[in-house]
Amino acid sequence: MTDTHHRAPAVTERESAVKTMTMAGAINAGLRAAMERDPKVLLMGEDIGQLGGVFRVTDGLHKDFGGDRVMDTPLAESGIVGTAIGMAMRGYTSVIEIQFDGFIFPAFNQITTQLAKMHYRSGGRLTLPLVIRVPFAGGIGAVEHHSESIEALFAHTAGLRICSPATPQDAFDMIQQSIASPDPVMFLEPKARYWDKGDVDTDAVRTRLDAAAATADIGRARVARPGTDVTVIAYGPTVRTALQAADVASGEGTSVEVVDLRSVSPLDIPTVVRSAKRTGRVVVVHEAPTAHGVGAELAARIGEEAFFHLKAPVLRVGGFHTPYPAAKFEHDYLPSLDRVLDAVDRVMTH
């Protein structure tokens, strides 16, 4: 402050904070920043210590922060979430890593009946600022239980916030904002996107880390690409597919707007409805089975709020009503570029 003449010009300063990162690297950096900021932020999970997690998202953190802050827990997901709730009652913000989506279910009871409801049950006296990180969704050729899209199973329950980044920038910002939020947040990491790279401005989020701003930001959708004919809504792993579809469609003369939802609870209905009203045609794309998925809620809400603007039914492209199939089938099970384009074509026939 005193040494003002040595300050570099603002633009350079901002530029210097931009780094190229993978999404995994961005989450790692975000965790590190949050832990440096607040000594009461802890990491808990299976194999997150010396190993750095099976996806290496916590790589190096055990070395730098020690086993007390990066805790390898017993192999028991209910135990992890349950003890983290107890620690939250003494002011610790635990960031839990569930090793794979398919292994969150032993903790379902703790999340649904305890974590989600404690604030309500206590009449607002207790807050549980927990973050549950879940590498989720498929596309990596894995064995059973390693490719599940679990968001709809939690979105129905009040008390939880659920978000999912689609870019390294969002991953970096949103993990820190999830930690800053006083509500429990499920942070769904599209594991197939872990190694995608992007520019990350590591400075921008700093001023948006108070509880209110952080919570608001992680609940907001973003128009990832503007367009006029069709709105394609995606989040997490399917945003990339949606953008690709927009590219291809534009070559065929159809202007696709891509909305990256970012948040599944709450849904940013104003942003979605605004786009739907403008285009009159909506396709929702997620990996989860369409039946009773997040796309159903979106279709219902868009129907309720933009009924007379719609030119075509809201279509959903997603997984099928089967268990996530064996790896050799997943390419065809998942909402592919072709299937998204097919849906875009179908809504364009009206």
Added chain:
Amino acid sequence: MTDTHHRAPAVTERESAVKTMTMAGAINAGLRAAMERDPKVLLMGEDIGQLGGVFRVTDGLHKDFGGDRVMDTPLAESGIVGTAIGMAMRGYTSVIEIQFDGFIFPAFNQITTQLAKMHYRSGGRLTLPLVIRVPFAGGIGAVEHHSESIEALFAHTAGLRICSPATPQDAFDMIQQSIASPDPVMFLEPKARYWDKGDVDTDAVRTRLDAAAATADIGRARVARPGTDVTVIAYGPTVRTALQAADVASGEGTSVEVVDLRSVSPLDIPTVVRSAKRTGRVVVVHEAPTAHGVGAELAARIGEEAFFHLKAPVLRVGGFHTPYPAAKFEHDYLPSLDRVLDAVDRVMTH
């Protein structure tokens, strides 16, 4: 057979099989019939033996079938479902009672990753004909966790069938058909309707207890009351409310068709869409929170398949995005007659 001249006329015989029963009594009678029919049908649960269950649905069965067939289990829901899966692998059909809806969550992992997927995982070699009975939904002035509507949390998962009777007749028939079905069935009993009475023909179902017929029947919706202006879709506890609304509306000149869904997985989309196309106006009523509830899927499907027949948006009347509130609030939390009528009015404005 030899003594034909002593046979009463057919009509009397059928009449003699009609009895007035409560829904709880009908389920009890249905369980008894299934157990008499097949010695490999077992009941498992907490306090279902001498006590007869906290709702007395298994009353008398322990006395008549003994502790080996009506088993009081340890207090561990995951353990109950998990061991029942193992017993199913040796041909036993366990009918599990989960004491209250809110206590199913410790078993969520067993249901979602094991029970639902075993048939698929084994390439069809293993079938698990289990029934999970759950007294569900609210309206009885209970404390926390005793009034939950859990259907949407299971409907998203392939491999499970989910049904809910709204009348004693359906309760009697469907519990036996659920037991006869080779797939795992979640049988959701609207606990507030346990003591409602109705006529039950105890003979009719007998010829519909082979696997295919039973499975098809429990997956089918029923038009509970025909109408022409608005379709109100309900299931389980809300069917009565929907019928009351139809009564009131008819007094005001609006003809309401009530579809009793009966099945949540599968949804009987043909029946629903047929009605929606005819009336052009749909209201879905369930106790579960509307957000990401079964109504969302119905709205989405109706949108997809009857888009150009709809005169108004599909409206949903249900619980709010809060935990199920304390008992003194539930009357206003639940979809009341007034709220259903309000929705009927709203769709009628178009």
Added chain:
Amino acid sequence: MEATGPLSDEGLVQLLDVDGTRVADPDWEPYAAHLTPDALRLAWRLMTITRAFDAEATSLQRQGELGLWVSCLGQEAAQIGSGTAVREPDYVFPSYREHGVALTRDIDLPQMLTLFRGLEHGSWDPVAHSFHLYTLVIGAHSLHATGYAMAMDRDGLVASGSPDKDGAVICYFGDGATSQGDVNEALVFASVNNAPIVFFVQNNQFAISEPTTRQSRVPLAQRADGFGIPRVRVDGNDVIAVHAVTQWALRHARAGQGPVLIEAFTYRMASHTTSDDATRYRTRADEEKWRQRDPIERLKKHLDALGELPQEFRDAVTAETKALGKRTRETVKSWERPALLTMFDHVYAEPHQQVESERAWFDRYQQSFLDEGSHA
């Protein structure tokens, strides 16, 4: 009943026998030595108040003023004996039947009935009383308690060097709860983290209708062995013994020596709740047998024999319980349901679009009736 089964009374620590006579036990005596007649009178008073309040709540439920009541009749020694061993820096995680323990944590008993009247899901301020909310999902809180204990340790409240400042957690649950995965995971986490926590199992011999033999084939205390956790089995109707073993266990935990499991062997003299009917699954003879072991009577006999329960004291307690009963009735009946819109409060700590839009809709919806009304 096999001798080593979960319903045997083998290996129970006892310092007061059924007739109210002090039993000599050099191992446990030191932890009861501080129990002066004053302290015992206090225990008797708290047990008596607990029972009177319990009876009042039961009758309010019968009158339709409460939706449900969960009686702790017969478990007063287990609760007051252990609750009086809890100190300021400690933290208590009850299940849902620990009204006696609540009393020792200065919870205003009538206030606790908001939950049972259906006005809210919690009731008291857990932090102010170091007494967590009741948890109805069996066993779920055992993990919260373990995490809380791990955090106390982290905060330097254990083995701090000044024993008076050290704290620990005590977590209550029932015999039935021991079958839950969560409770066993709590034992795992507590053990490997050497957490300062006392697991206090009230084996009241029933999980609703199921006898403890449906949960275990060995005494429940033994569960701790599997996790390398020390354990004590105590006569749960002997308030002196319960107090002594809890003293020891809490000191052990506060001193950084890790978790302890206590099984207090007692009897649920009432039905499971006011919705239950115990006559369907147990005999009058069994109930009668346990009435003979009434924990309050037992302490009374002891104090009487010592000449330490003067009539004035009894009269004062009687007056106190009467006043509490009256205040309970009046308080409960005075409660109005809060405004409907409060139903949307505290779902989240920060605003959530879905809740906000539903709240707004509901407000408009309610208003519409008022408006209609005003036009009529």
Added chain:
Amino acid sequence: MEATGPLSDEGLVQLLDVDGTRVADPDWEPYAAHLTPDALRLAWRLMTITRAFDAEATSLQRQGELGLWVSCLGQEAAQIGSGTAVREPDYVFPSYREHGVALTRDIDLPQMLTLFRGLEHGSWDPVAHSFHLYTLVIGAHSLHATGYAMAMDRDGLVASGSPDKDGAVICYFGDGATSQGDVNEALVFASVNNAPIVFFVQNNQFAISEPTTRQSRVPLAQRADGFGIPRVRVDGNDVIAVHAVTQWALRHARAGQGPVLIEAFTYRMASHTTSDDATRYRTRADEEKWRQRDPIERLKKHLDALGELPQEFRDAVTAETKALGKRTRETVKSWERPALLTMFDHVYAEPHQQVESERAWFDRYQQSFLDEGSHA
């Protein structure tokens, strides 16, 4: 490492020491007495085949032919020792690493790779082999195993009066799994139902990167005490001892005497899976120390000392493993992905509207590409 910790080798049953010398143990001797040189050669052969197959699968994964491989390197004695104690009426519930046990159940090893190639989630016919499918959700199968055992009992297959016809269940899981609620609930259900089941814990000292000390502070065998279940701790790299204790345990269970827990103390010589890198969390020295205790080498030394491993036998086994390797490679590479529509098969046993309509849609959707193609 504390002497009584979960990684101590205290109290291990051993019948063959690290140098391959027979250890006298009058208690366990009777259960190994039937192990003729022929039987030991068979064990050596099965262990050798298991290891060779494991190496082949690892290399197929490295070549991209398999999505994943889960090696059982180092655990061959634990698996073959126990697997050879299983008889016709018994039923096995593996976790996901029991390829050696699979071999003893006549599973065609190459066939098991459909799962690891991503062609299906199961692989073999569990009923035909009395060997359940692999379960990837840790501990979940322990409850299925317990229920299955309860049903065997119900079916009169236990303590039937003709011991040859009696059966029991053996259920495998790892050290990490012991922390899961499900596994502890399995112990509860098995115990109160006196189910004919042997819980076989392969303590290979790691749950991925976490040493067993993160799961327990006492030897894992001790877990059984908490549930009133008898237990044995055995040197898991000693195929003779493992066989003997499993013999005993299965006989105990088949005779209606209830569950048993065995902890086989062994070492996972490879990384957790082909996706893992063990060098990140353990030392070469540790690995080397355990290489000295190689279970196959140990038996070989023993047989060599007895002069019971003639060159022809070794050569035959070498030829057998080579042939198996070749067949494995060829089989795996020959597999085509089944038709896409099979993805919709076996979701339900009876038709389900949602699946049927999606299958039909997908069929039309696929056809549309073919149609487009034919028009092009």
